Amino acid sequence: MNKSIVVVGGGVTGLTAAYSLIKMSAQKGLRLKVHLLEGEHDPGGKICTERKNGYLLELGPDTIHDPAGMAFSLITELGLADDIITPLRSGHSVLHNNRLHSVSSGIMGSPAQKARAILATDAISLSAKFRAVLGSFIRGSQPGIDISIADYCRAKWGDEFSQILLEPLLAGIHGGRGQKLSMLALYPHLMDDQLHLKNVKQKSTFQESRPRIFTLKNGLSTLTQKLKEKLPKDTVITGTRVKSIDPSHSEGVQIKLEDGNELIGSVCVLATPAYESSKLLALSSPEVAGVLSSITFSSTVVVTTGISTHYDQKVPYGNGVISTGSSGSMISACTWSSLKWAGRSPKAVLLSRSFLHSGMGKDFLKHSDQGLKDIVASELGNVLRTKVDPLFTHVKRWHQAFPQYELGHVGKVKKLEEYERQNPQLLLCGASYRGGSITSCVRDAQRAAKKAFSSLLQNQSEENIAISQTEGPTLWSSEMRKENLQNA
Numbered sequence: 001m002n003k004s005i006v007v008v009g010g011g012v013t014g015l016t017a018a019y020s021l022i023k024m025s026a027q028k029g030l031r032l033k034v035h036l037l038e039g040e041h042d043p044g045g046k047i048c049t050e051r052k053n054g055y056l057l058e059l060g061p062d063t064i065h066d067p068a069g070m071a072f073s074l075i076t077e078l079g080l081a082d083d084i085i086t087p088l089r090s091g092h093s094v095l096h097n098n099r100l101h102s103v104s105s106g107i108m109g110s111p112a113q114k115a116r117a118i119l120a121t122d123a124i125s126l127s128a129k130f131r132a133v134l135g136s137f138i139r140g141s142q143p144g145i146d147i148s149i150a151d152y153c154r155a156k157w158g159d160e161f162s163q164i165l166l167e168p169l170l171a172g173i174h175g176g177r178g179q180k181l182s183m184l185a186l187y188p189h190l191m192d193d194q195l196h197l198k199n200v201k202q203k204s205t206f207q208e209s210r211p212r213i214f215t216l217k218n219g220l221s222t223l224t225q226k227l228k229e230k231l232p233k234d235t236v237i238t239g240t241r242v243k244s245i246d247p248s249h250s251e252g253v254q255i256k257l258e259d260g261n262e263l264i265g266s267v268c269v270l271a272t273p274a275y276e277s278s279k280l281l282a283l284s285s286p287e288v289a290g291v292l293s294s295i296t297f298s299s300t301v302v303v304t305t306g307i308s309t310h311y312d313q314k315v316p317y318g319n320g321v322i323s324t325g326s327s328g329s330m331i332s333a334c335t336w337s338s339l340k341w342a343g344r345s346p347k348a349v350l351l352s353r354s355f356l357h358s359g360m361g362k363d364f365l366k367h368s369d370q371g372l373k374d375i376v377a378s379e380l381g382n383v384l385r386t387k388v389d390p391l392f393t394h395v396k397r398w399h400q401a402f403p404q405y406e407l408g409h410v411g412k413v414k415k416l417e418e419y420e421r422q423n424p425q426l427l428l429c430g431a432s433y434r435g436g437s438i439t440s441c442v443r444d445a446q447r448a449a450k451k452a453f454s455s456l457l458q459n460q461s462e463e464n465i466a467i468s469q470t471e472g473p474t475l476w477s478s479e480m481r482k483e484n485l486q487n488a
């Protein structure tokens, strides 16, 4: 029987997993067959760049935060090192009680950098500054304790600093709320003062040799396109939605497709969001499907607006603006894309990206395009302190965009890991589990690929894996499959 690994989901996680599998097999001199099944017509998932008329719009992510250099290594290996560009500006502004305040990027740095950033901002009172600076030098709750971002930050740095400066930043990135999201699941390194200090030191040591925050000059889709290009022809099968997966089928992992075809893989790497993976496993593995469906997601709308550069001089400090709860703003955050990155728009246009997160009774996904354009024009006007007349506006709705690592998330991931130990032929990876950033997805894809490969090697002799690319059908229509079973 031919041995193959099937990857489901062609976002950055699935593509990196497929790439890592092919690389590992080549290193061993094997020719492993990998199929990657992607439901949409183009791979890339949330990474979605549009280039038109001199504009480069990132409709999904636009920044790679890469403290440990994992994404940098992959990008360099793919031959894209020359495409890396770094931000032109740093820091951000906070909109609180309808006033704008500058905050330098040191706010997330070492205690000394944090202290400087705290003392420099006028966003909080003097007593809150002293409390926050003091907090940097006192121990927070025990590392390893599951506690919300809000509870952890308020106890360590004080209410005012936490509510105005930290929670909107730490929870807002995930489209969630500080009271619900787990500090342990999202920021374990910040809970361990020694580890945080080590990370900060590491960052400054590496700073000269490689950037920590960057993007790609032609957009982040360059990364997913390059990953696809590096895979053997016919590996990526697009426009193919998986309907169900049975990891305990007698012949291997059975993958049924929505078009009636099916595939048997020796091992399956499931790189779809948790809510989708839950549906795929609902019949065969209801228990693990239950754990997966308990991971909730928040939705968001990204509104990209082009306005004249004569507004440039009115743009507040930093790369963008983060709103606190009390600002009454419907935009949670906005980025000045064309000021943050080179080459995002024609010279005369200031490009901004605004995020409108659903939740708290607001469902921006249901607003009409015109309604969203009006909200954004009015709120940008408020930030720029002048009437804004956009040259164009682009609306992208993301249903179930951000996995919410709520309290208890680490326990759920442990259960999924236990399931993987018992079923090494099925690996779950992606933004839903061990970090939602692109860097975390790359790391998780590489972890899953390693496990998938060793699971395959454990069960098969290497000769069995060294199959010809053209040997035998692995993608069977239901008729072919029946025939095959009858002949067996």
Ligand SMILES: Cc1cc2nc3c(=O)[nH]c(=O)nc-3n(C[C@H](O)[C@H](O)[C@H](O)COP(=O)(O)OP(=O)(O)OC[C@H]3O[C@@H](n4cnc5c(N)ncnc54)[C@H](O)[C@@H]3O)c2cc1C
Binding pocket: 008, 009, 010, 011, 012, 013, 014, 037, 038, 039, 040, 043, 044, 045, 046, 047, 059, 060, 061, 062, 063, 064, 065, 240, 241, 242, 243, 271, 272, 273, 276, 300, 302, 398, 401, 402, 429, 430, 431, 432, 436, 437, 438, 439, 441
């Ligand atoms: C608006 C937005 C902004 C973001 N900004 C940043 C940022 O600046 N920096 C950062 O690091 N991260 C950012 N993120 C997060 C990051 O983009 C994602 O976490 C990451 O891209 C997810 O990759 P993934 O491969 O795990 O999942 P996805 O990209 O969701 O890929 C999953 C793939 O599976 C496919 N699929 C689903 N179901 C099936 C099925 N049944 N059969 C076949 N295929 C299926 C989907 O079509 C999709 O292509 C942002 C996310 C969003 C939404």
